[in-house]
Amino acid sequence: MDIHIVEHPLAASRLTIMRDERSNNATFRAALADLGAMLIYEASRDLAVEHFDCQTPVAVAQGTRLQDPPIIVPVIRAGLGMVDPALSMIPDAQVGFIGLARDEDTHEPVPYLEALPEDLSGRTVFVVDPMLATGGSLLHAIRLLADRGATDITAVCMVSAQEGVDALANSGLPVRLVTATIDPELNSDAYIVPGLGDAGDRLYGPRNIHL
Template sequence: MTNIYPSPHPLVAHKLSILRDVNTEPKKFRQLVRELGALLTYEATTDLQMSPIDVQTPMGTAKCHELAMKIGLIPILRAGLGLVEGVWELIPTAEVWHIGLYRDEKTLQPVEYYNKLPVEPTVSVCLVLDPMLATGGSAVATVDILKRWGVKRIKFVGLIGAPEGIKALQIAHPDVDIHLAAVDDHLNEKGYIVPGLGDAGDRQFGTA
């Protein structure tokens, strides 16, 4: 399938190498997650629909464009929260709706514990934000929720994906584009990405 987009950008590769380092402390880790969130969102939003608009400049009228779509950010709690600020720097009008999922450590299946979406969709495009696409369970479950909500266009934005998680998301939702900083080798027996960067939530919030 052709809906997987690892970033080719040198800045993304550089920042990801620092993020992976076991010696990178939580403050720096959070900063890098925010910066990578902005860079990856820049790449993920190149096909957003635009509307023409006339803008008055000091020298005359300019033919310009503005976004024609309302954008929603769906960070998967808790690790996805770190990506929001970076996206907001680019799209300050984006709405943020939280979905809480945790992975059962025995079954590796997602368990939903928080969902405050309104009855009707308020946005036309959703960016699902989660640093790690490991087993793919949380991503698939979140997209399931958003489609039941009625959202027509959904993209996944994350830092690192494992082949297993990418395949799971592609099979369940082949219409969802997947934007990542890198695709890694495999999952270990505990469902962690190898070589990965460890637990993205623990490393952001200093709870490792």
């Protein structure tokens, strides 16, 4: 599996803000938006393009546009925070949705929403989720995409745990990973260490509904 760690001073500074327990919801959201745009920028580096004539006020220049913009698929709920940053970079991208909750006892994903094109054959898919912990939720999402024919899938995650990275690498699924960091371990509650806490709670506030 191809793994790209975005090592850039600006990415590291936004990640630090997100890690800092003193950052409130608004500060966390702003840092996530910046880092999300940076990661999507890097994930898009090798996308196919087409060229066309572009008339400037002075002459004709060679224009460039994406040949087939990717489909952005957030894993709800935390992944919703990465949709706007992704669309700021790729405004003509389509968006699908996969809803997964985490069972706090088993730490396993509980699916509750799937809104995707029926056929993803030949399409590029960016599945976005701030956190890759055990890999259970992301693997479930990637299997759904692969079952619909997707063979070009990029997982864009801000913080990845080594356990989750290994799970993706050993899955045999057609996925590459773009991330800002790989943290070494999970704690007994399957939270990434040092991580940044619960990304969904820090984006939107504590959950009121438990599945």
